[in-house]
Amino acid sequence: MEGVLFCWANQSLPPVRRITVPPGGSSGQHRSAASMSGAAARALPKAVTFVTGNAKKLEEVRAILGSSIPFQSLKLDLPELQGEPEDISKEKARMAASQVNGPVLVEDTCLCFNALKGLPGLNNLLLAYEDKSAFAMCIFSLALGPGEEPMTFVGKTAGKIVPARGPADFGWDPVFQPDGFDQTYAEMPKSVKNQISHRGKALALVKEHFAAANYKVQNDGSA
Numbered sequence: 762m763e764g765v766l767f768c769w770a771n772q773s774l775p776p777v778r779r780i781t782v783p784p785g786g787s788s789g790q791h792r793s794a795a796s797m798s799g800a801a802a803r804a805l806p807k808a809v810t811f812v813t814g815n816a817k818k819l820e821e822v823r824a825i826l827g828s829s830i831p832f833q834s835l836k837l838d839l840p841e842l843q844g845e846p847e848d849i850s851k852e853k854a855r856m857a858a859s860q861v862n863g864p865v866l867v868e869d870t871c872l873c874f875n876a877l878k879g880l881p882g883l884n885n886l887l888l889a890y891e892d893k894s895a896f897a898m899c900i901f902s903l904a905l906g907p908g909e910e911p912m913t914f915v916g917k918t919a920g921k922i923v924p925a926r927g928p929a930d931f932g933w934d935p936v937f938q939p940d941g942f943d944q945t946y947a948e949m950p951k952s953v954k955n956q957i958s959h960r961g962k963a964l965a966l967v968k969e970h971f972a973a974a975n976y977k978v979q980n981d982g983s984a
């Protein structure tokens with residue numbers, strides 16, 4: 762799985778987790794300093810650019826965000842980094858923000874296997890293990906501009922690895938069955954996946970952040 766080399770086991774972690782907030786930014790309750798004090802909302806020079814080369818990912822992000830956050834998408838050739846997922850994600854956001862010269866949102870996803878202590882890996886590695894439990898994890902990083910410290914938003918969905926079922930048009934969707942469902946991600950309607958998925962949970966935090974921060978886009982060139 763490109764992009765993310767290490768994950769962690771999910772026993773002690775909640776399904777969504779906000780890792781960092783900017784100085785003076787949102788608190789754990791996702792209310793920005795601006796919205797709490799009545800100060801003017803932060804102006805963004807242009808709409809957020811969501812950087813991805815993955816069309817299926819983009820399709821889901823569009824469906825989940827709707828018109829809640831004005832954004833445009835862009836495919837950039839960024840180097841694949843190694844390290845801790847949140848560090849990778851932040852570094853990706855820093856590089857993207859400096860290339861775009863504006864606010865960017867980037868995303869990395871991995872499927873992590875508890876039997877492998879949270880390491881992502883190939884499904885057949887799991888054959889040797891009784892424990893087929895896994896979790897899908899999505900990390901979004903938002904950088905408001907070049908040189909700005911990115912904020913990260915994490916969503917996780919627990920499930921298990923099963924023999925493939927359903928359409929094979931998006932990554933490992935056919936082999937991941939979320940807990941509490943008898944369908945794999947690939948078998949369930951998109952609207953259901955988006956409601957319960959790692960991506961849906963992470964984007965709920967992103968949305969909360971935007972609602973609280975109330976950014977003012979000066980030149981809305983969103984697609």
Ligand SMILES: O=P(O)(O)OP(=O)(O)OP(=O)(O)OC[C@H]1O[C@@H](n2cnc3c(O)ncnc32)[C@H](O)[C@@H]1O
Nearest residue numbers: 762763764812813814815868869870931932933934
């Ligand atoms: O340009 P970026 O956004 O980095 O797109 P990517 O295709 O490189 O995406 P990732 O590195 O985040 O994802 C690693 C792999 O996981 C797959 N993947 C990501 N999200 C998925 C999801 O919700 N369901 C199934 N597979 C997914 C994706 O197709 C890749 O093969």
Ligand SMILES: [Mg+2]
Nearest residue numbers: 763764841869
């Ligand atoms: Mg990638």
